[in-house]
Amino acid sequence: MAQSQQQELPNVDGLVHTHPLVVGPSPLFEYRQQGPSSSPLKMPQGSSIPPPDLHHSPWRVIFPHVKLDPRSLQSKEWKQSVIAMNGHEMIYSMRYLHQSLSQLDELSGAPRGIFGVPISIVTYRDRSRVPLIVRNCVEDVERRGLEELGIYRVSGIATDVQTLKAAFDSNPKDALLQLKNYDVNVVAGTLKLYLRELPEPLLTDELIPSFVSAVALDDAVAKEQQMMSLLNQLPDPNLNSFMYLMKHLIKVTEHEQVNKMTLHNLATIFGPSMLRMKNEGLPMNISQEVVAQVQVVYYFLSDDKLSNVVQRQRTESVSL
The missing domain is CATH 1.10.555.10 (Rho GTPase activation protein)
Structure with missing residues (x-):
């Protein structure tokens, strides 16, 4: 059986990647992939991380769909965790962020x-x-x-x-x-x-x-x-x-x-x-x-x- 390998995901051109369906008053959770420089990926509460577009981005691993449990994510401190993915491990950290409606409008482009x-x-x-x-x-x-x-x-x-x-x-x-x-x-x-x-x-x-x-x-x-x-x-x-x-x-x-x-x-x-x-x-x-x-x-x-x-x-x- 193949040994699991730990891999740190690269930062994508230093850009902030925002979920395109952020609408409504839900709180968000901010994700940072580990590395020399990290960029946040904001997701609405209860959503899954979407798989990246492998044809149009430098990502080389596929995100699994991860269900967020709001009850376990109330801390505003960064919390580190690991996700196993096809023989690799992704290290990430997250914390709770509350977004106002105006901020959500900005994120969604409304x-x-x-x-x-x-x-x-x-x-x-x-x-x-x-x-x-x-x-x-x-x-x-x-x-x-x-x-x-x-x-x-x-x-x-x-x-x-x-x-x-x-x-x-x-x-x-x-x-x-x-x-x-x-x-x-x-x-x-x-x-x-x-x-x-x-x-x-x-x-x-x-x-x-x-x-x-x-x-x-x-x-x-x-x-x-x-x-x-x-x-x-x-x-x-x-x-x-x-x-x-x-x-x-x-x-x-x-x-x-x-x-x-x-x-x-x-x-x-x-x-x-x-x-x-x-x-x-x-x-x-x-x-x-x-x-x-x-x-x-x-x-x-x-x-x-x-x-x-x-x-x-x-x-x-x-x-x-």
């Missing part, structure tokens, strides 16, 4: 921040059916701004809106604590800015032309059937956020006598950001485009249409 980031990524990070920035701004407006004259129509100070935007992008928890220090119109303006800067409008590039066509139908029954069918075709984060905002705007109009904001006012404000059009296959001038955008949002705000939306089964723990 876009950072909140503004300009796809809503599906934001809701995944937030572990919420609705982006927390939307929820936080809405709750603050409902707490302080329902009787504010011209809420959502009156612009907040632009520099304050940009400051609050930067706060949400860098540290959403701190931004939430700062909300009460800003004028409520700044909070409302930050919510509108978030919707305008979504890389894809809330009602999606794919479905917006169909919404515009459906809302123009003369047959009321056919219009309702098509509008509701389209709404239920939206991705979950988009549908949840749209419904959440519609319910909020209806609540705003319940104070119309004081804040002077009607359903049509609010549809006019939110329609262009929720249904930004590419104008592909829709020969419209700007005025026709705005009218169509307003009509779609107004349709869902009026007559309690949202009660007819099919509720899908979801596993998220956070409710609307």
Whole structure:
């Protein structure tokens, strides 16, 4: 029987090798192969070490798949161990590292921040059916701004809106604590800015032309059937956020006598950001485009249409 040989693995060009599937809030474990100089290989908790690409790297031994047991890896001190591999032994050391979501985003290559980031990524990070920035701004407006004259129509100070935007992008928890220090119109303006800067409008590039066509139908029954069918075709984060905002705007109009904001006012404000059009296959001038955008949002705000939306089964723990 062949004698086991101990082999120290070479460093790969001094580069840091990162697992390509590092997503989510899991802690990481850092591995260093032994040698004159060592480079870390970060792996998510509970994952296996992937075999290297022998055709495109200088590795000459194959890693076995090693299951990590989180209970045995809580120490932050380096722990050395040996793995036997086909007549060789790999000496390695590891220690527990905790990674924040921002660090995980950096490792995985996901876009950072909140503004300009796809809503599906934001809701995944937030572990919420609705982006927390939307929820936080809405709750603050409902707490302080329902009787504010011209809420959502009156612009907040632009520099304050940009400051609050930067706060949400860098540290959403701190931004939430700062909300009460800003004028409520700044909070409302930050919510509108978030919707305008979504890389894809809330009602999606794919479905917006169909919404515009459906809302123009003369047959009321056919219009309702098509509008509701389209709404239920939206991705979950988009549908949840749209419904959440519609319910909020209806609540705003319940104070119309004081804040002077009607359903049509609010549809006019939110329609262009929720249904930004590419104008592909829709020969419209700007005025026709705005009218169509307003009509779609107004349709869902009026007559309690949202009660007819099919509720899908979801596993998220956070409710609307």
